[in-house]
Every structure is written in structure tokens, then in C-alpha cells.
Amino acid sequence: MLSRTINASLLSILLLLPALSGCSSDKPAVTKEETADLSKVGNEPVALIFKSDFPDDQDVFNRYYGDRIKAKFPNVTINFLPRIQGQGIQDLLNAGTYPDVMYGKLNGIDALLIDTDLAYDMSELDKKYNYDIDRFKPQLIDAVKNTNPEGKLFGLPMPDFDPQVLYYNKALFDRFGVPYPKDGMTWDELFDLAKRMTRSDGGKVYRGFSSQQGVIMRDNQLGIPYLYPHGDKMFNDEDWKKQFENLARFYQIANNNRDTKNRSAGIESDTFNKGDVAMQVNQLTKFRNFPDGLDWDMATIPTFKEKPNTMNQASSAYCFITKTSKNKDVAFKVITYLLSDEVQADYAANLAGIPSLKASDKAVKTFGQNVPQLKGKHVEASYKYDLAPAPPQRDKGLIRPDPNKIGNAINNAFLKVVIDGVDINTALRQAGEDIGKAIDEKRK
Known part of the structure; x- marks a missing residue:
């Protein structure tokens, strides 16, 4: 009887050892007997x-x-x-x-x-x-x-x-004798190249840059969330201001502004397909819609100096x-x-x-x-760069407004800057108010 008791105790200890040895792991250890097949x-x-x-x-x-x-x-x-x-x-x-x-x-x-x-x-x-x-x-x-x-x-x-890349029109770069974009370019370097490639030639205007700004904002490389993690309000205006300033300057290059009569993200995204835009930051799936005659290739998405080798947030x-x-x-x-x-x-x-x-x-x-x-x-x-960090977790009890309304508030604010000429601070203030309304609507 005593022998059985000792054997049972030893068996219990042996079964417990894997669990104890796994205590330092984030994932709880599971014994063979407990694991389903x-x-x-x-x-x-x-x-x-x-x-x-x-x-x-x-x-x-x-x-x-x-x-x-x-x-x-x-x-x-x-x-x-x-x-x-x-x-x-x-x-x-x-x-x-x-x-x-x-x-x-x-x-x-x-x-x-x-x-x-x-x-x-x-x-x-x-x-x-x-x-x-x-x-x-x-x-x-x-x-x-x-x-x-x-x-x-x-x-x-x-x-x-849907990783984001920099598409470029090889035919336009060949036509104007400008070297192709390279992997590892910063947004500042891309801005200089966009100015160089925006020109009028033979009575036709060629834009240096366009983008799908909605996904650039939503999955931004700086990891800026729409909402403040510890309260029901828009995230820090100053961080969003930096994101707006970076992208808006491309649309403020003479002859490079987007269509001022159409605010559709899809219209701007499709401009590269027509062959008169030199470069575009967009999602990888965009290549599926390129016409057969378009001579294109891609480079890595441009990066921020403070975030080297970092692509967009996961999509x-x-x-x-x-x-x-x-x-x-x-x-x-x-x-x-x-x-x-x-x-x-x-x-x-x-x-x-x-x-x-x-x-x-x-x-x-x-x-x-x-x-x-x-x-x-x-x-x-x-896939050359690492993904940007995921948006932070928000505190328990906070309101979860419709994410589409939140994204629209940010995108509309950006369009007010690049189409209507509204200053960034004013546009972001309006975005904050629109986000507040979406939060109140969900609360009710």
C-alpha cells in the first residue's frame, strides 16, 4: 500500500515538472495527457x-x-x-x-x-x-x-x-533621363525626385507623384492610431500633423495636385494606370489592374528618417x-x-x-x-522591410466608434488641406470634432 502511495506521488511530481519548467514562458505548458490531437x-x-x-x-x-x-x-x-x-x-x-x-x-x-x-x-x-x-x-x-x-x-x-510599395513608370524615367527610384529612399528623397519628375513636356503635364492616401494614413509607418488609448478622443494632433505635412507637400508641388473636382480615393489611385504619373505609393494588389502596355516596376515604400527599414502597419x-x-x-x-x-x-x-x-x-x-x-x-x-508596430490597445470601458467614420474624418481632413487649401491645424481640429461626434453617436 505504501509502495503504491509513493509511486503515485512520484508520478504526480513527474507530471508536474514540465509545467514548472515552463513557468518562464508566455505560453502555459501543456502535458501530453492534456493536449488534444x-x-x-x-x-x-x-x-x-x-x-x-x-x-x-x-x-x-x-x-x-x-x-x-x-x-x-x-x-x-x-x-x-x-x-x-x-x-x-x-x-x-x-x-x-x-x-x-x-x-x-x-x-x-x-x-x-x-x-x-x-x-x-x-x-x-x-x-x-x-x-x-x-x-x-x-x-x-x-x-x-x-x-x-x-x-x-x-x-x-x-x-x-496589401503591403505598400513605391510603383514607378520606367518609360517616363527613361524619357526624361532620370535614374529609377531605389530601395531605401526616404520620404524626403522621394519628394525631391517627385519635384524633378513633375514637368510639362510637349504640351502635356506629367505628375511626379500620386498615392492611395487612405491606406497610407490608416496603416501609417509611424504607428499613429486614430484614437487616444486612454480616452475617448482623437489621438495626438501633433503626431497626425507630421503625417499630414509629409504627404501634403507632394500635392503642393506645382502641377502635381490631384483632381480638385473629385475627392474619390479611387480616382487618385487610378491615375498611375494612365501612364502620365511617374510614381505612386499604393498597395501591392494595385498591380493587378495595371494595363498591359504600362512599363512599370517597384521599389520599397519610402521611409521616415526616424523609422528606417520600416514599412506600413499590417494590412x-x-x-x-x-x-x-x-x-x-x-x-x-x-x-x-x-x-x-x-x-x-x-x-x-x-x-x-x-x-x-x-x-x-x-x-x-x-x-x-x-x-x-x-x-x-x-x-x-x-517584403524587404519589417512591419510597423500595431496600434496600441485601448483601455477598458472606452467607446468603440465606427472605424469607417473615424477613417473618413482623417481622410476628409487631408483632402481639405490638399484640395481646399485649409491649413493643417484647422483641418485636424475639424477631424477631432468629427471623431468626437462619431464617439457620441456610438455612446448613444
Whole structure:
């Protein structure tokens, strides 16, 4: 009897040792007996509802996700719900349709998950299956955890199809005998080059620079958030002033101002396609819309002197499992497969998606190699630099206004500066008031 008691005690101590040795780690240790086996999950027929927060259709969904899921999990049936009129998330919930998996960007997480009370902390499944979230880039994990004051893991990061780069028109640089832009340029150096490339020739005006200012502001390299982390108000005016001053000066170059009759971000973004703009800072996906005759290449996004080798904040999409899903384990298995090393390498080679993985050297070596539009292009420019830090976490109890209204307040303020000639301080003051109204509206 005594021998059994001693053996049992020793066994208890031995089982406890791994947990004690793991105390210094951020991730709680899980013993073999406590760890569930994800490979045994979902071998029976099951149906999952996937809801997109993007304007993709069934064909696009199948090309990116559906065909892969069907091949890997023949027992899993996927019902895909696109983002179309009448199928918004609230429409679905009102009709009693509850998605298992949703995917979209973090600027839509409030309407999609938080306001609908569908948000689910996926760290529960991470611990259950001892899944290593440290394999992802830390900025991507910080970004999703910082969407809520408790730091819950509401989603896992998908490959990034939207890193920002500097596109340039090789034909215009050749025409005017100016060397091409290079990796590692600062915004100041780019400004000098934009002045040099803005000119009138043969009765035609050529602009030196244009941009998609909305994404430059939202995913800015300085890590400036829209909202103050410790109060319900716009973040520091002085920091935003620096961001405005940096970009606005390009539009104040003679002959380089944007269309003063149209405030659409899309109109300005499309100017590079026409062949009379020398350079543009935009997201990588923009190349898919370039006309065949456009002679272009890319360099790294220009950087700030105080933030060398730093690109934009993460613009990845995320996969979310809903709190109401009855098939969370199967959904987790499917998602982790889509985010596996081999699948992300396939995204990189065939779809030009930057892996969300911390260690992705193998994948980026084949980045874009099977994408016809990227043949011979300097694709390294899209992943050469490290991501800017994620926006900070806000305190518990603060109001979460509609992020689209907040972003519009900033963008409208910038347009007032570059189109209407309003001084930056006045424009930012108005932005602060508009953000305050959005906060009050959400509070009510």
C-alpha cells in the first residue's frame, strides 16, 4: 500500500515538472495527457458556413480557400456567403443564419464580430491543441489582440496581399533621363525626385507623384492610431500633423495636385494606370489592374528618417471563429491548415500573398514566381522591410466608434488641406470634432 502511495506521488511530481519548467514562458505548458490531437478532429461529415467581409464571389473564394479545403477535407462541406446586399452579417443573424468562420480586415471587426457579440477567443483552441501562435509575425498577433482591452485572440492572420510599395513608370524615367527610384529612399528623397519628375513636356503635364492616401494614413509607418488609448478622443494632433505635412507637400508641388473636382480615393489611385504619373505609393494588389502596355516596376515604400527599414502597419486579413459555432474544433483545423507553411508558400508563389509567418524565408524566395504580371519585377520590395508596430490597445470601458467614420474624418481632413487649401491645424481640429461626434453617436 505504501509502495503504491509513493509511486503515485512520484508520478504526480513527474507530471508536474514540465509545467514548472515552463513557468518562464508566455505560453502555459501543456502535458501530453492534456493536449488534444487536432489530427483526429473532424473525420465525420460536417458543414461549415464561411462568411466573407470582402467583395469576393464564389469563384474567388474557391480559388483562394474553397478548393484547398475540399481537397484536404473531403468530409467538410463549405457553404460560402459573400458580402452582397441582403446578406450583411446583421441580415444573416436576423434570419437565424450563424456563420462558423468569418474573414476580413481588422477595421471591420467591430461590425462583424464585436458589436454582434460573435467574437470568440481562439486562444482556448490554441491551448487545447498546443498550437504555436508564436509562428506568426508578432505585429500581426499584437494587432488582433489590441482590438479589445482584454487582449483576446479573436482571429488568426492570413497572408498579406496589401503591403505598400513605391510603383514607378520606367518609360517616363527613361524619357526624361532620370535614374529609377531605389530601395531605401526616404520620404524626403522621394519628394525631391517627385519635384524633378513633375514637368510639362510637349504640351502635356506629367505628375511626379500620386498615392492611395487612405491606406497610407490608416496603416501609417509611424504607428499613429486614430484614437487616444486612454480616452475617448482623437489621438495626438501633433503626431497626425507630421503625417499630414509629409504627404501634403507632394500635392503642393506645382502641377502635381490631384483632381480638385473629385475627392474619390479611387480616382487618385487610378491615375498611375494612365501612364502620365511617374510614381505612386499604393498597395501591392494595385498591380493587378495595371494595363498591359504600362512599363512599370517597384521599389520599397519610402521611409521616415526616424523609422528606417520600416514599412506600413499590417494590412492582413484574419480568420475568425464565431462564438455561436457548434463546430469550432473542425473550423480551427481547417483554418490552421489554410495558414500552414505549405499552403502559405503556395499563396506566395501563385497568388502573391506575403506569408503571415515569422519564418517565411522559403516562401518569399518563390514569391510571385507564378504570377504573370510579376515576371521580372522587383518583388522583394514588397517584403524587404519589417512591419510597423500595431496600434496600441485601448483601455477598458472606452467607446468603440465606427472605424469607417473615424477613417473618413482623417481622410476628409487631408483632402481639405490638399484640395481646399485649409491649413493643417484647422483641418485636424475639424477631424477631432468629427471623431468626437462619431464617439457620441456610438455612446448613444
